[in-house]
Amino acid sequence: MLSKRTKSILNLIAIVVLFLLLWWADVKLDPFSKRILNVMAIYVIWAVSLNFINGTTGIFSLGHNGFAAVGAYAAALLTMPIYQKQMIFFLKPLIYPLNSIQIGFLPATLIGGAAAALFGLLVGAPVLRLKGDYLAIATLGFSQIIFVLANNFPSITNGALGLKGIPPYTNLFWSWGWAVFTIVFIGRLTASSYGRALKAIREDEVAAEAMGIRLSTNKILAFIIGAFFAGIGGSLYAHLLTAIDPKAFSFFLTFNILIMIVIGGLGSITGSIIGAISFAFLSEWLRFVEAPMKIGPLTIPGIPGMRMVIFSILMLVVMLFYRRGIMGRNEFSWDWxxxxxxxxxxxxxxxxxxxxxxxxxxxxxxxxxxxxx
Amino acid sequence: MNIQLFLQNLANGVSLGSVYALIAIGYTLIYGILRLINFAHGDIFMLATYFAFYGISLLFLPWYVSFTLTVIAIALVGFLIDRIAYKPLRNAPRISALITAIAVSLFLENFAIVVFGGRPKPFPVLPELNKMSLIGGIRIQNLTFVIPIVAILSLLLLIWILFKTKIGMAMRALSRDIDTTKLMGVDADKIIGFTFALGSGLAAIGGIMYAMKYPSIYPLMGIMVGLKAFIAAVIGGIGNVLGAALGGFFLGVMEIMIVALFPSLSGFRDVFTFSIFIIFLIVKPTGIMGESMEEKV
Incomplete structure (x- = not known):
């Protein structure tokens, strides 16, 4: 076994190496590849945070898209230039404090995360009393409510038209910086006594309560932390796409994240990272199945949607034959x-x-x- | 709002509610036995509308033949989904089964997008059902009457199966205790397969009628209707067939009435539905007619 100090040094070296690689990628790679790398980092943030709720704490939440939407809208409304806001809000003018402020990317992202965390508290307080599949549907319901609200409050969200002209602040350093922060933060948290309490809740609520773990406080805290990082991811996503509308945060987003963490192994941070990276990679690499194909004289027209069929079959196969996913509940360790x-x-x-x-x-x-x- | 308009809306609400009721029964039957939310149930409903559509427009079958074949085919699809996706996970944790159900649902949706195309298709309109009748001063489509009648007939048939036949008795026994029922010599997998077929068949009936009432079908139409039907099942008391039917009617009438009484709130219809659901879950999780289920340690 390596000592704790050696491991921390190795971790630091790994992070430095990662950022050197990113610096290289930022200089050398074309915009398309950079975009995929950015999306990858955002998926990592979402997957790790949803895994923290679903895998570590055992609260089966399907509301991640709602929290991501809250973070994205909150941050985008804060960073957009004032004239841009006046231009796109032609249905109804934007409400007062938002229409006259413009702040930097970092504070806006943090506020976006905080807004999502606040929603996490509002949603979690009533819903976390439920268990298992009821909780799944209730969180799904809440994310659907957020979706409907985003569509029907044109004075804040510009309705179905969405926000356009968000400054493209997200770059490789921001996205991977936040991804590394998420991994380190949630990793340290899972390894702490608090994380062990959450795992105890996952394994057996009654036994955990008997050991003196307060169920509601712990569960809500885990839910809020997960929601916070979902909001951070949402903010990065908004500043990457530069145009968002409620449809970008439909519950297919949650299902995609669920595919990532299930394939990676529910309950493993390493698994979530692997799942997120391979999902982002595969969804680009598999584009050829949707392109028109030529086999000899035959031309098969492109089939849009084929990639998602492959992903859903993959998820089904993992669930049926290899339920532990790639990593099971194991974590990466330098001891390997x-x-x-x-x-x-x-x-x-x-x-x-x-x-x-x-x-x-x-x-x-x-x-x-x-x-x- | 005058009384005629009110009655007209009520009729519309009841016919939407009957569709919810038919789908909710499928959820409740399966949840009652397996404690599994069959996420794919809404997508089975969607498949049914496409089957009926292609039966009429591609195979040029008369509508009654096409509809009958659809119900049988969808029952078979439901049975196959159980065999392929859910049966291997009978002894797995419930969350695994739920994730699998989500995967099946995603697969059916994406499969439908690839095979049927993502663009909405117009469902054929049957002239004899679309005639307007004048009853007591209100003009109502014949369809609005036919849907609740079909729904109630299907419900009666289901109750007959559940309470008067041997297989129904086995289903009720399974919903009490699977292991004990197996010891009594009941082939549990066969009965569960039959339950899936029955639930899917009812969803197919609901799907066809929904498509006739709202004649535009698209691959993702099953998500919202499925979720709402599930909510109806919970409101009625999950595991209880009559409760599911009542919940369905209640939800359908409420949705139509909210839009009719407060047109400015029509965009928030889903918010009301989900809020009612969450309030029910917190205040009375057993629903209107459900029995209380103690969580065993």
Whole structure:
């Protein structure tokens, strides 16, 4: 096992390397690839935060699109230039404090996250008393309510027309910076005593309560933290697309995030990251299935929507045959390399296999078996 | 609003409510036995409208043949979905089954977009059902009467199956306790498959009637209707067939009435529906007619 200090140093090195790579990508890559990388980071933020709610705490929420929408609208309304707001709000003028302020990207994003967290509190307080599938439908209902409100309050959201001309602030450093922050924050939180309390709630609510864990406070806090990062992701998304409307945040967004975390492995941050990155990558790479194809003399016209069919089949197959997803509930650890290194060196020294087994048992993560109920 | 307009809206509400009721029954039957929200139920409803549409427009079948074949085909689809997607997960945690149901629903929606096309299609209008009748001073489409009548007939048939036949008895027993019922020699998987077929068949009837009333069909039409029917099932008391029907009628009438009484709020219709749902879940989670279910430790 590596010491905690070594691991922190390795983490720091990894982050520095990531940003060096991003710097290289920012200089060298074309706008299209950069856009995919940005989307990837935003998916990572969404997936990690939804996984924190659904996988770690075991609250099956389907409301992430609603929180992302709140964050996106709040931040976009704060960063848009005043003349731009006057131009696009021709149905009804924008209400007072919003129509005369313009602030920077970072404070706007933070306010967007805070607004989403506030909605998380409003939604969570009544809904988190419910359990399991009722809770799923109730959160879905709330995100649908947010969707309807966004469509019907033209003096704040400009109705179905949406917001146009949002300044394109999102770049690789912002998006991946926030993604790294999300991963580190939620990772540290999951590893803390608070995170263990949440996992206890996931495994058995009654037993957790008997151990002195306050169910409602913990659940609502987890929900609010998840909503906060959904809002941050929404803000980044709005400043990447530069034009948003309520349709961009329909519940298909939540379902996409759900596909990511289910394929990655519900309950694993590493899994969510892998799921999000592969989803973003695959949805670009699979574009060829929707393009017109030529097989000999035959020309097959393009089939729009084929990618989502593939994704939904993939999700179905994972659920039916490989329910743990790619990572199960395991997390990435630098110890993997250490163990690999040890294995290689031990094999070279031809030590008895028994010692090796002992070592492996020591570093196995002490996870509770992955079945609820 | 005068009394005639009120009655006209009431009739419209009842006919929308009958559609909700038919779909809600499917949810309630399956939830009663498996404790699973069959997310794909709304999409089965959507498939039914497309099957009926293609039966008439592509195969040139007379409408009654097309509708009958659709109901049978959709019942088969429901059965197959259970066999392929839900049966392997019978002993899995409930959340896994729910995620699978969401995956099935996503698959059906995207499959429909690819195969049927994303653009809305006009459902054929039957002249004999679209005639206007003048009753007591109000002009009402014949369809508005036919829909509740068909719904009530289907409901009576269902109640007959549930309470007078052997298979119905097995279904009721399963909803009490699956393991004990199995020990009594009931083939649980067969009965559950039949339940799926029955629920899907009712959804198909609802789908055809919905498409006749609102003759524009598109691949994502099942999402909202499905969600609302589920809400109706919860309001009525999930697991209870009569409750689901009552919940459906209640929700349909309420939706139409809100728009009729407060036209300025018509954009917020869904907000009302979902708010009622959440209020019900918090105040009376067992619904109007449901029995209380204690959570076992």
């Amino acid at each position: 390399f250490y163990i690999l290194y040890k294995k290689l060196t031990i094999r070279r020294k031809k030590q008895p296999a028994k010692r090796l087994e002992e070592k492996q048992v020591n570093v196995e993560p002490k996870e509770v078996k992955a079945e609820d109920e």
